[in-house]
Amino acid sequence: MNLRPLVSLLLAGAALSAAPAMAQHQGHSMPMPAPAPAPSPAQALQQSDPHAGHAMPDSPAASDDKTVDPHAGHAMPEGSMPAPDAMAGMKQETMDHSTMDHSTMDDAMPASPGPEMETPPPPEAGSGPPRAADAIWGADAMRASRDDLRRESGDFPVFWFQGDRLEVHAREGAEDYIWDFQGxxxxxxxRFWFKTEGEGAFGDKPESAEFQALYSRAIRPFWDLQAGIRQDLAGPDTTYAVLGIQGVAPYLFQVDAAAFVSQRGDVTARIEAELDQRITQRLIFQPRVEINMAAQDIPILGVGAGIDKVEAGLRLRYEIIREFAPYIGIEQTWRIGNGADFARARGEDPSATNYVFGIRFWF
Known part of the structure; x- marks a missing residue:
């Protein structure tokens, strides 16, 4: 069958139906819109972002590539963001501080007070007269103020008393007591300084007892020179002139040394040294040594020439309060040389070990 005549007929009918619609626009010149180009991937992302076109505050950079950048699609000013390769080099361990300008940082930081405090005083400091106020107010008016200043700075009298040793010596077959006070x-x-010490057996009179009255004058920090008299209150009546020194030696050794000259011309000396070793805030360990010497034999006193007697002891005390501390210890006594012979002649042992119980107090 031949279809060509049928197709020609259908095309002619379509052209006749479109002729009236085109006749309505005859004489009009209307531009036809160009077809819209396909959006780029970036514009498509911007159209889907609800924040597109909004100014967003700065936020930290993403820690990895999977985090969406909130600034995607925004037009950023040129130079406001560093290049990606520059950001990669800004890790703390890879930053080069030698290229940074620290001068502005130093100006912003406050200055340390150290240099100002260590700055020496000006040359004119202390160059004025020592009593410049006397020229204005007069010496009589300033004398009372000057005395008040000395008293307020520590130049005022103080009373101090210490029982250094008040103890019982126990040994085989005998017990005796000892006191050693000063203030x-x-x-x-x-200062006016006084000292007393002695010993004896329980139930008997004191075997020895003495009292010293001394004038003490500071000759250097921690050291006093002392001079005065000593009176023996037990045994032969003897009076001594005393010259001594007392203070704190290096490493905190308490030292008391004195020479004695009796009215008979006998010359003796005594050296005492002790050291407080603090184990705790209240427990103190104290080694102590005492050495007695004489320039000649003194038979009336039972004292031999040279080193006559040595005492060495260890004491452990506990401060219940700072002013009161009981203690225990052990002490060894030796009589040496002619002193040992005098001891044997009186029926005494020239060497004795004593167990010590006592208290130490002060106020």
Missing amino acids: YYGGPTS
Whole structure:
């Protein structure tokens, strides 16, 4: 069958039906819109972002590539963001501080007070007269103020008393007691100093007892020069002139040394040294040594020439309060040379070990 005549007929009918619609626009010149180009991938992402076109605050950079950048699609000013390769080099361990300008940082930081405090005083400091106020107010008016200043700075009298040893010596077949007290009244540089010590057996009179009255004068920090008299209150009546020194030696050794000259011309000396070793805040360990010497034999006193007697002891005390401390210890006594012979002549053992119980107090 031949279809060509049928197709020609259908095309002619379609052209006749479209002729009236085209006749309505005859004489009009209307531009036809160009077809819209296909959007790029970036524009498509921007159209899907609800924040597109909004100014967003700065936020930290993403820690990895999977995090979506909130600034995607925004037009950023040129130079406001560093290049990606520059950001990669800004890790702390890879930053080159030698290329950074620290001068502005130093200006912003406050200055340390150290250099100002260590700055020496100006040359004119202390160059004025020592009593410049006297020229204005007069010496009489300033004398009372100057005395008040000395008193407020520590130049005032103080009373101090200490029972250094009040103890019982126990040994095989005998027990005896010992006291050793001292104290002073006065200011920081000059004082009246008193000392007393002695020993005896329980139930008997004291075997030895003495009292010293001394004037003490500071000769250097921690050291006093002392001079005065000593009176023996037990045994032969003897009076001594005393010259001594007392203070704190290096490493905190308490030292008391004195020479004695009796009215008979006998010359003796005594050196005492002790050291407080603090184990705790209240427990103190104290080694102590005492050496007695004489320039000649003194038969009336039972004292031999040279080193006559040595005492060495260890004491452990506990401070219940700072002013009161019981203690225990052990002490060894030796009589040496002619002193040992005098001891044997009186029926005494020249060497003795004593167990010590006592208290130490002060106020």
